[in-house]
Amino acid sequence: MTNPEPVKHGDVTQRVGVEVIRARGVDVENLIKMLVANAAAEFASTYYYYTILRMNLAGYEDYKEICEDARLEDRAHWELIVPRIYELGGSLPNDLKEFHDQAGCIAAKLPDPPTVVNILTLLLESERCAIRSWSAVCDVTFGKDPRTYDLASRILNEEIEHEAWFIELLAHERDGKSVPSGHFRRGEPGEAPYSKNRGFYNP
Ligand SMILES: [Fe+2]
Ligand SMILES: [Fe+2]
Secondary structure, three states: OOOOOOOOOOOOOOHHHHHHHOOOOHHHHHHHHHHHHHHHHHHHHHHHHHHOOOOOOOOOOHHHHHHHHHHHHHHHHHHHHHHHHHOOOOOOOOOHHHHHHHHOOOOOOOOOOOHHHHHHHHHHHHHHHHHHHHOOOOOOOOOOOOHHHHHHHHHHHHHHHHHHHHHHHHHHHHHHOOOOOOOOOOOOOOOOOOOHHHHHHHH
């Protein structure tokens, strides 16, 4: 069998880790764009939008705790996926505004009025956008790029849980209905059982 990848001995301008997935049919440049868009959405939500939304859930301390888990797990998602962008030969935009504007999900701004129902609705729809975006990454990498697929599917596991959490809270708060999420408490806030790097590295 001939060697499918053209990387020369000692060459640091090309990567076997990229060429093997290209040879299997991955559009690497498009994949990098998708990952940058998803990273931007995770970054904006964890460090900014979810923070603001959570601050406005005062008096709903149980909802705040669920929101904090979702927020901190988005931070883990950001840190899990950024290294993959660089491994693929991509990079983050060197301009925060430009980066923000590439996000694959619309900004989760504080709703007007900032009622608990409006905030929970926004959180729910934001998780749904994340499920769609990470599923799309799974689709283009399945059977071709096992590393990106593994990272994206670990994130997707948690986004699906987040959707269930906010369906439960919104159904209760808005409709007076019980729609259980099947949620068991995480070990600690921000546990991110599927997506987090080691605690030493990512406290
Ligand atoms: Fe996320
Ligand atoms: Fe999420």
